[in-house]
Amino acid sequence: MRRLTPFVIALVAPGLTAAPALAEIVPLPDVVSAITARVAKGGGVTIAEKSSSRLQALPASDRMVYSAGFSVQVKGRLQLGRGGVIGSDISRRITLNSSLAGQAARDVAAAGDKHVASLIPQTSWHRWISTKGWLYGSGNLFTATLPEGKSWARVKRAAGPDAAYGDLLVNIFEPATLKAFITEKNRKGRGHLATGPTGKKEWQLMYAGVLTFAEMFKLSPTFRAAANGELPDADRGRHLNWAVFVGKDGLPLRVVSFWEVREKVRFFTDVTVTDYIGWSNRAAVAPPPAGEVSSSAGPANLPEADDTIDMLAARPPLG
Template identity: 30%
Template structure:
């Protein structure tokens, strides 16, 4: 169980919900930088941020086809070099789960909130159940880049300048993308390999945990970035497929659609009250356990 908890409480990678956001002048009202990377860096100001609304889908194709849907929403707060804090709420569900399976995993499907600030992540949700000490509501862990328990995070993180630059350099096509967050956008589409992303993206390195094998490094990650007239990203879509045959007899396809809005909003994310916080070592877990997402994908329908 401790291994599973470490996976699910790993620290928030881009984290969210709606703390105290104060409306700021829309980024589109200011002079647009010359390119998306410069536009992104211009947003790196203390106590400013961007709202995120992300939907993910993990599709297991094999003996027992199943889909897990995820959603997280909130705000990311910037510092001088990028995202430094976040407040995230995430939920998971099955499109058509039977009652017995839904009941077995009810705590996994309950909303989970993660606040990440000053090097620590604080997680609150039904998953911990009775493991928390009396009077405690939050579990504290060292902060990282991976969102707890999310099976289909955004592989193309447009809030990392190096990642944004590398991805846009592989643009294959451009077309009008409609209006997002009050601004007209242009869709940049292309493909980048998993190995190339691993080299430039801290988020991908945290998600994978280790350098991809030669076979995995060439896996294509298809992407679309919707970029506004102010050169800021309003939407990022990515998808890739990984074969798990030989381990779980599955091909896993990861789909992610992330929406960014309210660029430049004021943000002041704070840690929960210390009296409500417990460290991971204080939790009372039984030994054993396994990854619940693997269980969901391999359980008989």
């Protein structure tokens, strides 16, 4: 593993405060045991997530090359159980960062880029649920595919984490991922004071590192599912920067992932920050009411580009 880049440390931990005296009196938690016990106990956790992405967009004409940006807001909850996340229920919305970005998206969509076209309807809130072996979606992406009276699409077979991962690419509740990430080698210092998810200063311990996409694909079932089970050779060497912040009890406060594509014909960057803001002993994720659900092959005439990692599948912009 390589160390986390200074850029990413500055981005995700601006509130770090050196506190050697505090570090001396706060014993280091056994993070693996704490998270493993929390997963075994079941229940769930509420999450709040923000992603920031940039992509190069070329309109059909030669009049201009746009650099377009968008952000993603996620709120919802995870259900924990044997093996990790067994259900997730999230609401998700994309915001194009400027009128220029909006125009860029429309230009590229009109030129035939269906992945970018799929971003436009997601500027309204969508809800995603993965539970009991299925992924369900509700929102403008599916409106044209649903019969009258139905508001939910049963999209595909999927594991419990599916709805909540794809912007964030690190599932710290997976046993293999947890043990690979939370090691002495990856621990950064002995703790510090920083602003936590609640907005208050609190003691935090940071773990961080870098893995290639190929390493993540081998390690993490959640990563493999987010990549739709395939990882082209061109993407195997891409780097995923990650950071995990835990509190005194060893439970995660914040998880961060950052990755990028910088090529002549493709440009994309993504940083995702997920805060864990409330633990509960009862947090079952239920499927949508059966009477509101219809089977769906996905968005009408569009790829299922419902996560930022799906942008890897996008073809180079049209010029």
